[in-house]
Amino acid sequence: MINPANDSFESADIPPPPDSRPAKALGVILFLVQMALVAALIFLLGLALAALFGPVDTEIFETKEASPGGYMAAIFYAAGNLLVMIVVVWQLRKLVATLRAGDPFVPQNALRLRYIWIAVAIGELARTILQPFLERVDPGAALTINVRAHVWFFILVLIVLAQVFREGARLRAEARLTV
Amino acid sequence: MAIKVNLDRVLLERRMSLTQLADRVGITLANLSILKTGKAKAVRFSTLEALCRALNCQPSDILEYVPEDSDDIRDAAE
Numbered sequence: 001m002i003n004p005a006n007d008s009f010e011s012a013d014i015p016p017p018p019d020s021r022p023a024k025a026l027g028v029i030l031f032l033v034q035m036a037l038v039a040a041l042i043f044l045l046g047l048a049l050a051a052l053f054g055p056v057d058t059e060i061f062e063t064k065e066a067s068p069g070g071y072m073a074a075i076f077y078a079a080g081n082l083l084v085m086i087v088v089v090w091q092l093r094k095l096v097a098t099l100r101a102g103d104p105f106v107p108q109n110a111l112r113l114r115y116i117w118i119a120v121a122i123g124e125l126a127r128t129i130l131q132p133f134l135e136r137v138d139p140g141a142a143l144t145i146n147v148r149a150h151v152w153f154f155i156l157v158l159i160v161l162a163q164v165f166r167e168g169a170r171l172r173a174e175a176r177l178t179v
Numbered sequence: 180m181a182i183k184v185n186l187d188r189v190l191l192e193r194r195m196s197l198t199q200l201a202d203r204v205g206i207t208l209a210n211l212s213i214l215k216t217g218k219a220k221a222v223r224f225s226t227l228e229a230l231c232r233a234l235n236c237q238p239s240d241i242l243e244y245v246p247e248d249s250d251d252i253r254d255a256a257e
Protein backbone atom coordinates (compact mmCIF):
# COMPACT_ATOMS: atom_id res chain seq x y z
CA MET A 1 0.00 0.00 0.00
CA ILE A 2 1.27 3.41 -0.86
CA ASN A 3 0.99 6.09 1.70
CA PRO A 4 -0.04 9.29 -0.05
CA ALA A 5 2.11 11.20 2.39
CA ASN A 6 5.19 9.45 1.03
CA ASP A 7 3.89 9.23 -2.50
CA SER A 8 3.33 12.93 -2.73
CA PHE A 9 4.39 14.00 -6.16
CA GLU A 10 2.81 17.30 -5.39
CA SER A 11 4.62 19.44 -7.89
CA ALA A 12 3.02 22.61 -6.62
CA ASP A 13 4.66 22.04 -3.24
CA ILE A 14 8.11 20.92 -4.38
CA PRO A 15 10.44 23.83 -3.85
CA PRO A 16 12.40 24.79 -6.94
CA PRO A 17 15.89 23.33 -6.97
CA PRO A 18 18.67 25.68 -5.98
CA ASP A 19 20.27 27.60 -8.79
CA SER A 20 22.65 24.87 -9.95
CA ARG A 21 26.22 25.67 -10.88
CA PRO A 22 26.10 24.32 -14.46
CA ALA A 23 22.93 26.31 -15.19
CA LYS A 24 24.44 29.41 -13.65
CA ALA A 25 27.65 28.94 -15.65
CA LEU A 26 25.61 28.43 -18.83
CA GLY A 27 23.75 31.66 -18.13
CA VAL A 28 26.99 33.59 -17.74
CA ILE A 29 28.58 32.02 -20.84
CA LEU A 30 25.51 32.72 -22.97
CA PHE A 31 25.39 36.31 -21.71
CA LEU A 32 29.04 36.84 -22.69
CA VAL A 33 28.51 35.19 -26.08
CA GLN A 34 25.50 37.39 -26.75
CA MET A 35 27.42 40.52 -25.81
CA ALA A 36 30.29 39.49 -28.10
CA LEU A 37 27.85 38.83 -30.96
CA VAL A 38 26.12 42.18 -30.47
CA ALA A 39 29.51 43.92 -30.40
CA ALA A 40 30.51 42.16 -33.62
CA LEU A 41 27.22 43.17 -35.23
CA ILE A 42 27.73 46.80 -34.22
CA PHE A 43 31.29 46.62 -35.63
CA LEU A 44 29.97 45.27 -38.93
CA LEU A 45 27.30 47.94 -39.18
CA GLY A 46 30.03 50.51 -38.44
CA LEU A 47 32.05 49.09 -41.35
CA ALA A 48 29.01 49.31 -43.61
CA LEU A 49 28.44 52.94 -42.60
CA ALA A 50 32.12 53.77 -43.11
CA ALA A 51 31.96 52.16 -46.56
CA LEU A 52 29.17 54.53 -47.52
CA PHE A 53 31.29 57.61 -46.81
CA GLY A 54 34.84 56.61 -47.69
CA PRO A 55 37.19 54.13 -49.37
CA VAL A 56 36.88 50.55 -48.18
CA ASP A 57 39.48 47.99 -47.24
CA THR A 58 38.21 45.02 -49.22
CA GLU A 59 40.86 42.75 -47.73
CA ILE A 60 39.03 42.64 -44.41
CA PHE A 61 36.79 39.83 -45.63
CA GLU A 62 37.87 36.67 -47.30
CA THR A 63 35.48 37.35 -50.14
CA LYS A 64 37.05 36.98 -53.54
CA GLU A 65 34.75 39.61 -54.95
CA ALA A 66 36.96 42.62 -54.18
CA SER A 67 34.51 45.19 -55.49
CA PRO A 68 32.68 47.66 -53.20
CA GLY A 69 29.43 45.83 -54.01
CA GLY A 70 30.95 42.52 -53.03
CA TYR A 71 32.32 44.12 -49.87
CA MET A 72 28.88 45.36 -48.84
CA ALA A 73 27.31 42.01 -49.72
CA ALA A 74 29.88 40.25 -47.56
CA ILE A 75 29.13 42.62 -44.68
CA PHE A 76 25.40 42.01 -44.87
CA TYR A 77 25.95 38.27 -45.24
CA ALA A 78 28.10 38.24 -42.08
CA ALA A 79 25.59 40.50 -40.30
CA GLY A 80 22.80 38.08 -41.22
CA ASN A 81 24.78 35.21 -39.78
CA LEU A 82 25.36 37.18 -36.58
CA LEU A 83 21.67 38.03 -36.34
CA VAL A 84 20.77 34.34 -36.53
CA MET A 85 23.31 33.55 -33.81
CA ILE A 86 21.99 36.40 -31.64
CA VAL A 87 18.43 35.09 -31.97
CA VAL A 88 19.60 31.57 -31.06
CA VAL A 89 21.64 32.73 -28.05
CA TRP A 90 18.85 35.05 -26.90
CA GLN A 91 16.35 32.17 -26.92
CA LEU A 92 18.88 29.90 -25.20
CA ARG A 93 19.36 32.49 -22.47
CA LYS A 94 15.60 32.56 -21.82
CA LEU A 95 15.58 28.75 -21.79
CA VAL A 96 18.44 28.62 -19.29
CA ALA A 97 16.62 31.21 -17.15
CA THR A 98 13.69 28.79 -16.76
CA LEU A 99 16.20 26.03 -16.00
CA ARG A 100 17.71 28.18 -13.25
CA ALA A 101 14.23 28.85 -11.90
CA GLY A 102 13.77 25.07 -11.66
CA ASP A 103 10.91 24.79 -14.15
CA PRO A 104 12.16 24.20 -17.71
CA PHE A 105 9.14 22.22 -18.93
CA VAL A 106 6.95 25.16 -19.82
CA PRO A 107 5.16 25.65 -23.16
CA GLN A 108 7.26 28.76 -23.85
CA ASN A 109 10.42 26.64 -24.01
CA ALA A 110 8.92 24.45 -26.73
CA LEU A 111 8.24 27.67 -28.63
CA ARG A 112 11.80 28.88 -27.98
CA LEU A 113 13.24 25.67 -29.39
CA ARG A 114 10.98 26.13 -32.39
CA TYR A 115 12.30 29.70 -32.88
CA ILE A 116 15.85 28.33 -32.67
CA TRP A 117 15.39 25.68 -35.35
CA ILE A 118 13.55 28.12 -37.59
CA ALA A 119 16.36 30.68 -37.18
CA VAL A 120 19.04 28.05 -37.88
CA ALA A 121 17.11 26.74 -40.89
CA ILE A 122 16.64 30.24 -42.34
CA GLY A 123 20.32 31.03 -41.75
CA GLU A 124 21.47 27.80 -43.36
CA LEU A 125 19.11 28.23 -46.30
CA ALA A 126 20.37 31.79 -46.83
CA ARG A 127 23.98 30.58 -46.61
CA THR A 128 23.34 27.80 -49.12
CA ILE A 129 21.83 30.25 -51.58
CA LEU A 130 24.11 33.28 -51.06
CA GLN A 131 27.54 31.79 -50.41
CA PRO A 132 28.18 30.59 -53.99
CA PHE A 133 27.63 34.15 -55.23
CA LEU A 134 29.98 35.62 -52.62
CA GLU A 135 32.74 33.09 -53.21
CA ARG A 136 32.63 33.11 -56.99
CA VAL A 137 35.96 34.31 -58.42
CA ASP A 138 34.96 34.62 -62.02
CA PRO A 139 31.49 36.08 -62.66
CA GLY A 140 31.14 33.67 -65.59
CA ALA A 141 32.05 30.58 -63.57
CA ALA A 142 29.45 27.99 -62.69
CA LEU A 143 27.84 28.21 -59.25
CA THR A 144 28.33 25.31 -56.89
CA ILE A 145 25.87 24.81 -54.05
CA ASN A 146 27.22 23.34 -50.86
CA VAL A 147 24.53 21.60 -48.79
CA ARG A 148 25.78 20.83 -45.29
CA ALA A 149 24.01 17.64 -44.28
CA HIS A 150 25.19 17.83 -40.67
CA VAL A 151 23.51 21.22 -40.18
CA TRP A 152 20.20 19.90 -41.50
CA PHE A 153 20.62 16.87 -39.26
CA PHE A 154 21.12 19.27 -36.33
CA ILE A 155 17.94 21.12 -37.35
CA LEU A 156 16.08 17.81 -37.38
CA VAL A 157 17.33 17.09 -33.86
CA LEU A 158 16.09 20.53 -32.76
CA ILE A 159 12.66 19.88 -34.28
CA VAL A 160 12.41 16.61 -32.35
CA LEU A 161 13.57 18.30 -29.13
CA ALA A 162 10.97 21.05 -29.59
CA GLN A 163 8.26 18.41 -29.87
CA VAL A 164 9.60 16.56 -26.82
CA PHE A 165 9.56 19.81 -24.83
CA ARG A 166 6.00 20.48 -25.98
CA GLU A 167 4.88 17.09 -24.72
CA GLY A 168 6.95 17.53 -21.54
CA ALA A 169 5.21 20.84 -20.86
CA ARG A 170 1.81 19.19 -21.35
CA LEU A 171 2.69 16.37 -18.96
CA ARG A 172 4.09 18.86 -16.47
CA ALA A 173 0.83 20.83 -16.52
CA GLU A 174 -1.09 17.60 -16.01
CA ALA A 175 1.16 16.49 -13.14
CA ARG A 176 0.60 19.87 -11.50
CA LEU A 177 -3.12 19.10 -11.38
CA THR A 178 -2.76 15.48 -10.27
CA VAL A 179 -3.74 14.95 -6.66
CA MET B 180 -15.37 18.08 -16.83
CA ALA B 181 -17.83 15.16 -16.71
CA ILE B 182 -16.44 13.92 -13.39
CA LYS B 183 -17.87 15.90 -10.48
CA VAL B 184 -16.10 15.95 -7.11
CA ASN B 185 -18.47 15.93 -4.16
CA LEU B 186 -15.80 16.32 -1.51
CA ASP B 187 -17.40 19.41 0.01
CA ARG B 188 -20.72 17.55 0.47
CA VAL B 189 -19.00 14.57 2.13
CA LEU B 190 -16.99 16.91 4.35
CA LEU B 191 -20.16 18.70 5.37
CA GLU B 192 -21.85 15.41 6.22
CA ARG B 193 -18.84 14.38 8.34
CA ARG B 194 -18.59 17.87 9.86
CA MET B 195 -14.94 17.96 8.92
CA SER B 196 -12.92 20.87 7.61
CA LEU B 197 -10.58 20.65 4.65
CA THR B 198 -7.64 21.39 6.95
CA GLN B 199 -8.56 18.48 9.22
CA LEU B 200 -8.83 16.19 6.22
CA ALA B 201 -5.48 17.39 4.92
CA ASP B 202 -3.88 16.54 8.26
CA ARG B 203 -5.48 13.08 8.32
CA VAL B 204 -4.59 11.99 4.79
CA GLY B 205 -1.21 13.72 4.53
CA ILE B 206 -2.07 15.68 1.40
CA THR B 207 -1.46 19.38 1.28
CA LEU B 208 -4.32 21.80 1.63
CA ALA B 209 -3.43 23.27 -1.77
CA ASN B 210 -3.84 19.91 -3.49
CA LEU B 211 -7.06 19.15 -1.64
CA SER B 212 -8.38 22.52 -2.77
CA ILE B 213 -7.49 21.62 -6.37
CA LEU B 214 -9.50 18.43 -5.93
CA LYS B 215 -12.42 20.10 -4.15
CA THR B 216 -12.80 22.87 -6.71
CA GLY B 217 -12.82 20.37 -9.57
CA LYS B 218 -9.58 21.65 -11.11
CA ALA B 219 -7.79 18.31 -10.74
CA LYS B 220 -6.91 16.47 -13.95
CA ALA B 221 -6.24 13.13 -12.25
CA VAL B 222 -6.55 11.44 -8.86
CA ARG B 223 -4.16 8.72 -7.71
CA PHE B 224 -5.65 5.51 -6.32
CA SER B 225 -3.50 6.02 -3.23
CA THR B 226 -5.06 9.46 -2.69
CA LEU B 227 -8.55 8.09 -3.23
CA GLU B 228 -7.86 5.26 -0.80
CA ALA B 229 -6.60 7.68 1.85
CA LEU B 230 -9.61 9.94 1.38
CA CYS B 231 -12.08 7.03 1.61
CA ARG B 232 -10.35 5.77 4.75
CA ALA B 233 -10.34 9.17 6.41
CA LEU B 234 -13.93 9.96 5.46
CA ASN B 235 -15.19 6.39 5.88
CA CYS B 236 -16.88 6.44 2.51
CA GLN B 237 -16.79 4.88 -0.96
CA PRO B 238 -15.10 6.41 -4.02
CA SER B 239 -18.57 6.90 -5.51
CA ASP B 240 -19.43 9.21 -2.60
CA ILE B 241 -16.61 11.50 -3.63
CA LEU B 242 -16.67 11.13 -7.41
CA GLU B 243 -19.71 11.27 -9.64
CA TYR B 244 -20.10 11.04 -13.39
CA VAL B 245 -22.26 13.82 -14.77
CA PRO B 246 -22.59 13.96 -18.58
CA GLU B 247 -21.40 17.30 -19.92
CA ASP B 248 -24.69 18.16 -21.61
CA SER B 249 -26.95 16.92 -18.78
CA ASP B 250 -28.05 20.49 -18.01
CA ASP B 251 -29.02 21.01 -21.63
CA ILE B 252 -30.99 17.74 -21.66
CA ARG B 253 -32.72 18.69 -18.40
CA ASP B 254 -33.54 22.17 -19.73
CA ALA B 255 -34.96 20.69 -22.92
CA ALA B 256 -37.11 18.23 -20.95
CA GLU B 257 -38.54 21.06 -18.86
